[in-house]
Amino acid sequence: MPSSIFGDPEEWPPQDPIGLSEDLTLPLVVEGYRSGVFPMPVPRELPHGIRFAWFCPPQRGILPLTNLRITRSLRKTAKRYRVSVDRRFTEVMTRCADPSRDGSWITDEIVAVYAGLHERGLAHSVEVWDDHDRLVGGLYGVGLGGLFAGESMFHDPEHGRDASKVALIRLVELLTEAGGERLLDVQWSTPHLASLGVVEVDRADYLARLDRVLPVSPPMWDSTRLWRYS
Structure with missing residues (x-):
């Protein structure tokens, strides 16, 4: 799979999450699903305004x-x-x-x-x-x-x-x-x-x-x- 805004899957960590973001926009969500990842809100806001985690489960x-x-x-x-x-x-x-x-x-x-x-x-x-x-x-x-x-x-x-x-x-x-x-x-x-x-x-x-x-x-x-x- 080609690299995307989420990076090269070969370089993703073995466990979730594989990425974090401040916002959730339509283009970002579409790119996520096309890259094999999906978003979920974090339980509480993290430093630097991080509010969403992106997952691609190992299984x-x-x-x-x-x-x-x-x-x-x-x-x-x-x-x-x-x-x-x-x-x-x-x-x-x-x-x-x-x-x-x-x-x-x-x-x-x-x-x-x-x-x-x-x-x-x-x-x-x-x-x-x-x-x-x-x-x-x-x-x-x-x-x-x-x-x-x-x-x-x-x-x-x-x-x-x-x-x-x-x-x-x-x-x-x-x-x-x-x-x-x-x-x-x-x-x-x-x-x-x-x-x-x-x-x-x-x-x-x-x-x-x-x-x-x-x-x-x-x-x-x-x-x-x-x-x-x-």
Whole structure:
């Protein structure tokens, strides 16, 4: 991978973060994802106004599209919902940012920047609705070429059982239907994500995959369609 504003990956430290910044701008975020790195706010402002850290995990979580595990019970639950894309991007982000959730890092500034990406067709959402037209689950992420970098997902614990998983099913379908090589990045693997089929690859492998998929045409995000599983 060629050097970027983030430097040569060969010279990055073996552990995160690989860089720090004072600000978060749209061009910087796009360059970050194209370089294989993503931002998160630091817990408190560091000296020299540093407010964001940039990560490229030594072991990166990805979901191979053929790996997604859909249980019989999940298939049954999915029939309760309808699914759309790019209809409520900002609302999905703010639901993911719910401060009552453990480890919430999605600040108002993060929402504003990623909403700007969405307006430019570089970030997308998947929404899950129940039969009362309630938004009960969803996910969002950054899409560049054949890359989709998943950022966060949510479900309504009262009305949206497994709704975030249903959003993931639709995302995988959308990427698969687009054809060509795709890279579904989930940043870090967790036991929950591993149970859905997420695997880990080392940094060099991830960056090589990223190089291959960036030139691929992105999928079609048709906000006029509504899917229901039968």
